[in-house]
Amino acid sequence: MNILKFIASFANEDLMQSQGSRRDSLGKISQLGKNLTLASIPFGLSSLTNVAYGKIKPTPSNPIGALQLALTLEYLEKEYYIMGLESGVIPTGGRDEKVFMQISAHETDHVTFLINGLGGVGSPNFVEKPTFDFTVGGAFHPFNDYPTFLALAQAFEDTGVRAYKGQATNLISAPDLLTAALQIHSVEARHASEVRRLRGLKGWITLNQRGAGMPEATQAVYNGEENTNQAGYNTSTLFGVEAGSESYDEPLTTDQAVAIAGLFIV
Amino acid sequence: MKNVVQIKEVNSPIKNRREFLKISGLTVLSTGLFLTGCSNDNELGLANNTNSLTSKYGQGHFPGTKDGVFDLGAGDLGVLTYAYALEQLEADFYTRVVNASGFTSNFTAEDQQVLVDLYHHEVIHREFFKTALTGALPNPKHQLLPHLEFNYGSLNFNSRTDVLATAKALEDTGVAAYNGAGRLITNPDYLLLAGKIVSVEARHASAIRSLINPNSKDFAGDDVVDTTTGLDVKKNPSEVIAIASGFIATTFTALYLP
Structure with missing residues (x-):
């Protein structure tokens, strides 16, 4: 079963409002074994039907909803990079630090920009920053282990x-909002390319490959990227499926x- | 006249192309699909046999030859044709880069991997637009943008510095072009397709910038990403065409794009 579709099946309003934290559910799963890969988590949740899958709801399919979802994702990135830079996990004085200082500055700008776009913190459209747990209940250690930090940064971008x-x-x-969103979208793509390159990967996504060293739990980020049919045009015709x-x-x-x-999100 | 690409050296193949365009222009006129010389949409006189097309594609100017010169047209099909022109430029550039005599000796292994990938991606984008437009245009025989000719002047394709600097300019311009054009698209499917391409262009821009200056923040440098808003560059077609026209040897106009 497609993990992404499966996860998506949890992401409806009723489940979002159900009781019990995701941390608890992950705790239960972790009892199954220390070596459990994160890929198992979405599957593992299939047996925990009353679990709330993070305390955010799918946003409405309109401009306000689009900005609200964007703001939540930017909150996540902003906090992640600030924590990363403060933790000391990023090697100092070289390329990596320059890269993440720049990315962090952009994500902070994006949060401010989107809050303003939603009418400010007093607006009824404003959404609060959720509480993040970048360790996913202790499974990851991005602020103690630089390869993990890099891998999650790639997944987020x-x-x-x-x-x-x-x-x-x-x-x-x-x-106007579409244009601004596109202008953020391409910045995220610039970030993604550089983080991937720091990990020794190509800056672009080949098939649905998440890249070496990337936890299997992030596969949902890459599923579907293998598409080679664009409006009926087969992009693999000229140079193969990878380039396509x-x-x-x-x-x-x-x-x-x-x-x-x-x-x-906790 | 706004949005007119100035023709450069008119060499033999271009003369032939201009002849072809003149002929095809007459053909278009004779079909009654277009009246040339319109200054705004209201003056576009669509013949009776195009009423159904008008209801399907909206009132406006299709791409095609007008007064002997190809115009990119208006609306969604105009924006797609504009993107096709830009992808033709990028594809042509990287085709020359990877086929240059000194490609394997003048570029590092990493450079070569990136540039070959970019060659593949841009050629795919070009052929995608050719196919998509051929399917979407009511009369592709006369409305599909022809193969454009390019002229890179003194650019040395065996110079790593020249090639990477040009690649950076092209990719950054591509990002700005798609970012600026998104709002001009009314069909959600077309908007999504443009979105699928622009992020790959941004990945390219980042990688090229990283090859030029790896130990830096240039991949998303302050010259392209606003330091207050964190927003990337956007440009209107007229601004982009003014930049790209330095490389484009075939005359075309974009009279109905902003």
Whole structure:
């Protein structure tokens, strides 16, 4: 079963409002064994039907909803990079630190920009920052282990690219907001490319490959990227499926983006 | 005249192309699909046999040859044709880069991997637009943008510095172009397709910038990402065409795009 579809099946309003924290459910799963891979978590949850899958809801399919989802994802990225820079996990004085200081500055700017776009903190459209757990209940140690920090950074940036893309059509009735969202979308893509390159990968996504060293739990970020059919044109015809898939990034639906972010929300 | 690409050296193949365009222009006129020389949409006189097309595609200017020069047209099909022109430029550039005599000696292994990938991606984008437009245009024989000719002047394709600097300019311009064009698209499917491409262009821009200056924040540098808003560059077609026209040797116009 497609993990992404499965996760998405949890991402509906009723489940979001159900009782019990995701941390508890993960705790139960972790009791199954220390070596459990994160990939098992979405499957494991299949037996925990009353679990709330993160405390955010899918946003409405309109311009306000698009900005609200974007803001939640930017809150996540902003906090992640600030924590990363403060933790000391990023090697100092070289390329990596320059890269993450720049990315962190952009994500902080995006949060401010989107809050303003939603009418400010006093607006009824404003959404609060959720509480994040980047360790996913202790399974990850991004602030103690640099390869893990890099891997999750890649997952967040690639998710951001796909999530913004998925919101574009929700913004079609609001040209100024659409333009701004596109201007953030391409910045996320610039970030994603550089983080991937820091990990020794290509800057673009080949098929649905998440890349070496990336936890299997993040596969939902990459599923669907292997698409080589663009409006009926077979992009693999000229240079094969790898180049064909690389040349287009694919969108995430609101539910898919919420489900991925929900993994890191307490 | 706004949005007119100035023709550069008119060499033999371009003369032939201009002849072809003139002929096809006459053909278009004779079909009654277009009246040339319209200054706004209201003056576009669509013949009776295009009423159904008008209801399907909306009132406006289709891409096609007008007064002997190809115009990119208006509306969604105009934006897609504009993107096709840009992808033709990028694809042509990287085709020349990877086929240059000194490609394997003048570029590092990492450079070569990136540039070959970009060559593949941009050629795929070009052929995608050709196929998509052929399917979407009511009369592709006369409305599909022809193969454009390009002229890179003194650019040395065996110079790593020249090639990477040009690649950076092209990719950054591509990002700005798609970012600026998104709001001009009314069909959600087309908007999503543009979104699928622009992020790959941004990944390219980042990688090229990283190759040029790896130990830096240039991948998303302050010259392209606003330091207050965190927003990337956006440009209207007229601004982009003014930049790209330095490389484009075939005359075309974009009279009905902003």
